[in-house]
Amino acid sequence: MDALDRAIIAELAEDGRLSNVELAARIGLTPGPCLRRVQRLESEGVIRGYRAIVDPDAVGRGFEVIVHVDLSTQEAAAVAGFEAAVVALDEVVECQRLFGRPDYFLRIAVADLGSYEAFLTQKIMSLSAIGRVTSHFSMKALKG
CATH class of the missing domain: 3.30.70.920 (Lrp/AsnC effector binding domain/regulation of amino acid metabolism (RAM) domain)
Incomplete structure (x- = not known):
């Protein structure tokens, strides 16, 4: 896991509804490589899911x-x-x-x-x- 993976995790932990385009822009990647990294983190179980925070x-x-x-x-x-x-x-x-x-x-x-x-x-x-x-x-x- 490198600095870009950690940046992806931090951004998605803050807002799991970010589009891939917005996420890529925030971490300084183009959308294709960003999406591949997110998919890898999901398949490896690093990102285990996404959820809503309910009042x-x-x-x-x-x-x-x-x-x-x-x-x-x-x-x-x-x-x-x-x-x-x-x-x-x-x-x-x-x-x-x-x-x-x-x-x-x-x-x-x-x-x-x-x-x-x-x-x-x-x-x-x-x-x-x-x-x-x-x-x-x-x-x-x-x-x-």
Whole structure:
């Protein structure tokens, strides 16, 4: 990967809807070589996709909660069952398995506090192997 590839990635990360002509002009290439580089970066998996950034409030998901989860057991079947169940939940927008404590970091997006309470009690707390759940509510978003 060279400086032109990095420039392509930076421009597309900022605006994935750039036309190839505009992208080529921004990085100082002609459209043909620029397109070939983008296609190569896509085929190599460097560029994994393009997406829209949606206003969470507009789709009823403006209330975000950071959740730390500790499991009551580390048995392989329990861990696999928990992970499969959590990634299938629409409200879970991020899930990270961690070393140490907590076992998992979840980012939940729902409409409001009542929706979160229902999600937590009906979906998360009903999963087997749940040991401890700690919810963190953001005071103010500084970045991201």
